[in-house]
Amino acid sequence: MAAASVEQIWGWLSEVPDPEIPVISLTDLGIIRGVEWQGDTVVVTVTPTYSGCPATSMINLDIEAALRGRGVEKLRLERRLSPAWTSDWVTEAGREKLRAYGIAPPIDGTAADGQLAGRIARLSGSTNLTVACPRCGSTNTEKISQFGSTPCKASYRCKDCLEPFDYFKCI
Amino acid sequence: MGAAVETVDRTAFVEWLERVGDSALILGHRVSEWCGHSPVLEEDIALANQALDLIGQCSLWLEYAAEVEGKGQTADHLAYRRDASAFRNPLLLERPNGDFGHTLMRQFLFDAFHIKLLRALKDSADVRVAEIAAKAEKEVAYHLERSADLVVRLGDGTATSHARMAAALKALWPYTGELFADDAVDRAMAEAGIAPLPSSLRAAWEATVKLVLAEATLAMPGEVWQHGVGRTGGGKQGVHSEHLGYILAEMQFLQRAYPDATW
Numbered sequence: 001m002a003a004a005s006v007e008q009i010w011g012w013l014s015e016v017p018d019p020e021i022p023v024i025s026l027t028d029l030g031i032i033r034g035v036e037w038q039g040d041t042v043v044v045t046v047t048p049t050y051s052g053c054p055a056t057s058m059i060n061l062d063i064e065a066a067l068r069g070r071g072v073e074k075l076r077l078e079r080r081l082s083p084a085w086t087s088d089w090v091t092e093a094g095r096e097k098l099r100a101y102g103i104a105p106p107i108d109g110t111a112a113d114g115q116l117a118g119r120i121a122r123l124s125g126s127t128n129l130t131v132a133c134p135r136c137g138s139t140n141t142e143k144i145s146q147f148g149s150t151p152c153k154a155s156y157r158c159k160d161c162l163e164p165f166d167y168f169k170c171i
Numbered sequence: 172m173g174a175a176v177e178t179v180d181r182t183a184f185v186e187w188l189e190r191v192g193d194s195a196l197i198l199g200h201r202v203s204e205w206c207g208h209s210p211v212l213e214e215d216i217a218l219a220n221q222a223l224d225l226i227g228q229c230s231l232w233l234e235y236a237a238e239v240e241g242k243g244q245t246a247d248h249l250a251y252r253r254d255a256s257a258f259r260n261p262l263l264l265e266r267p268n269g270d271f272g273h274t275l276m277r278q279f280l281f282d283a284f285h286i287k288l289l290r291a292l293k294d295s296a297d298v299r300v301a302e303i304a305a306k307a308e309k310e311v312a313y314h315l316e317r318s319a320d321l322v323v324r325l326g327d328g329t330a331t332s333h334a335r336m337a338a339a340l341k342a343l344w345p346y347t348g349e350l351f352a353d354d355a356v357d358r359a360m361a362e363a364g365i366a367p368l369p370s371s372l373r374a375a376w377e378a379t380v381k382l383v384l385a386e387a388t389l390a391m392p393g394e395v396w397q398h399g400v401g402r403t404g405g406g407k408q409g410v411h412s413e414h415l416g417y418i419l420a421e422m423q424f425l426q427r428a429y430p431d432a433t434w
Contacts, residue, residue, distance in 0.1 A: 051306055052227020081231070082302040084309060114286045114312035146317040147217035151224055151310070155213055171309045 004070065009035045009042060016066045019058040020150055023101040026059060030089025033080050041074040042067065047085045050151045050171075087111075087152075087170050099134045104156065104167040107131065111170040131167045133158035143167075179297075183359040185240045186259065187366060189249070190356075190407055191288075192232030193260040195307075196250055197415070198281060199225030200422055201268055210271055217317065221278075224310045231303045251426035255415045262399045262406040263346035265415045269339065272325050272332060276339035279318035283379040284350045286311050287372045296364030319383045326387025333388065340389055348397025349405045351376070356407075 004012075013035070014027040026032050026046075034045035044063055048056050060077050067075055087106035090098075095105035110129045130139045138160035148155040153166040203222035209215035233246035263281060268274045289311055292304035325332040351373045353361075360366040384391050399405015406415075425432060 048227075048306075050224060050227060050310060051231055052223035052225070054223065081306055084302075084306040086309075111309065112312035112316045114290075114308075114315045145213035145217050146313055146320075147220040149216065151220040155216075169313070171313075 003037070003040075004042075004072065006035050006037065009044075009067065009072070012066055012070050013044070013063065016062050019055045019062065021098070021101070021103065023097045024090075024094045026063070028091050028094030028097065030091065030094075031059070031085060038076075041076055042072050043076045043078060045078045045080050047080045049085050053151065085171075087168065090168070098168055102134050102165055103153065104131045104134045104165060106168045106170040108170060131156055133161060133163065134165055135163050136161040179363040179365060180359055181239055181241075183356045184363075184365065185236050186356050187360045188232055188236035188239065189257075190259040190261075192229050192236055192246075192249070193258050194264055194281075194285075195225045195229035195232065197258070197260040197418060198264040198278075199223075199229060200418055201264065201266075202274070202278070204268055205274065214271070218274075221314055221317070224307075224314070228303070228307045228310070231306070235299055235303065247426070251423045255411050255419055256409045258406070258411065258415060258419075259409060260406050260415075261346070261349045262412055263343065263349065265406065265412060265418060266343065266346065267414055269342075270335060272335040273339040273342070275318055275321045275325065276336060277343055278314065279322045279383065280343060280347055280380065281350075282311060282315040282318050283383075284347075284372065284376050286315050287375050287379075288367070288369075291367040291372065295366060300365060319379075322383055322389075323387045326384070326389045336387065337389055340384070340392065344392040345395050346398050349399035349407060352397075352400045352405075352407070354404065354408065 010027065010032075013032050014025050016026045018024050018026060018029050029049070031047050031049060032044065033047050034043070036043050044067070046059065046063070063077060064075060088108050090106060098105045107129060131141050131143075132139050133141050133156075136158060138158055140159045141156050142159060144155040144157050144164070146154055148166045152169055152171070154169050155164065156167045157164045199222045202218050202225065205218040206215065206222070209218055229250070230246045233249045237244040237246055237249055263277060266277060268277075286308065289304045289308040293301050293308065295301040295304065322336065326336040327333070328336075351369045353368050353370050357366070357369055361368045381391055399407070399410070404410050406412075
């Protein structure tokens with residue numbers, strides 16, 4: 001078969017679901033940093049979300065399976081650490097899919113910065129930002145824990161519809 | 172490979188990378204011991220996720236240590252095949268977990284140091300070190316916010332939680348000095364522009380700790396004798412407490428019994 005174009009390969013990757021949050025794809029998540037042909041080899045550059053994310057090796061296997069399934073024979077996966085992944089790279093479409101799935105999408109610009117002085121007054125358990133409930137839209141919510149079901153999420157609770165939900169943390 | 176690796180004393184550089192990597196590994200392992208044992212489910216999950224961050228960071232550091240060493244080892248070889256005396260983590264991080272408050276106090280005292288270290292390393296002359304630090308710093312910012320939050324809540328909590336946090340602080344404080352003790356390896360790294368001198372991070376660390384302890388209604392300890400500082404050195408020089416051996420016995424068992432086992 002004729003060699004696939006770079007655009008085609010991006011299209012195929014946009015159909016590979018994230019193993020942890022299968023409603024969004026790897027391209028929605030913003031972790032595919034490059035696709036290119038180097039001679040007869042397709043090189044896909046991937047950046048990890050969190051250093052210890054256990055999905056990383058699964059993601060590499062899924063990319064390989066998806067591209068081999070489309071007839072790509074020579075494939076190399078490269079890891080790129082810099083610039084470090086940020087939730088700002090989650091696409092608009094990805095954010096909508098997260099919300100529809102019941103996960104509040106990241107609120108850009110609210111990542112922890114470790115500057116405690118500005119936050120110390122709020123360290124009494126109250127949340128430092130308003131996260132809207134993905135089910136009922138209420139902003140009457142509270143943080144339960146900084147870390148949710150995966151490192152990339154925090155646990156919240158809606159005080160109106162009373163449902164717990166995940167918030168995709170800003171990083 | 173990073174830019175500075177060609178010119179620096181490799182033995183010292185490997186040693187230093189192991190200090191950073193082993194710190195993440197041993198604390199990550201300690202924190203993972205809480206999995207299934209925490210006071211509430213949310214804390215259990217939070218601790219496990221934090222352990223995961225640390226183990227992930229450890230693999231980035233030790234992978235690089237193995238590359239710089241150039242003897243064909245991997246991060247796994249370094250984690251699973253070295254004996255206690257080859258580990259380079261400070262003594263604070265191998266302290267037993269104690270109660271939940273004790274674990275959180277250890278975490279806070281280290282997080283407050285860790286973030287300052289990583290922030291300085293983002294400007295490292297070695298590109299790879301700067302890249303790993305930039306990645307890790309974002310995760311550690313969340314660790315620090317969480318541990319500081321809980322130190323405040325437990326310190327300024329009930330009489331019981333306050334007493335436990337005060338006891339944890341008293342027990343752990345004599346292990347903080349080692350974090351800032353410079354030795355020949357540190358000086359070589361500072362000279363090469365790879366890493367800051369640990370002592371240069373002290374004032375900023377103290378400022379953070381002071382702020383949080385005040386909010387937690389805990390008295391800042393004064394000058395006390397410090398473990399691992401002085402002629403014999405401590406964990407950073409491979410002189411460990413007996414606790415590390417127990418950690419390694421559990422962590423390394425599988426690879427010792429079945430070398431190169433995979434699944």
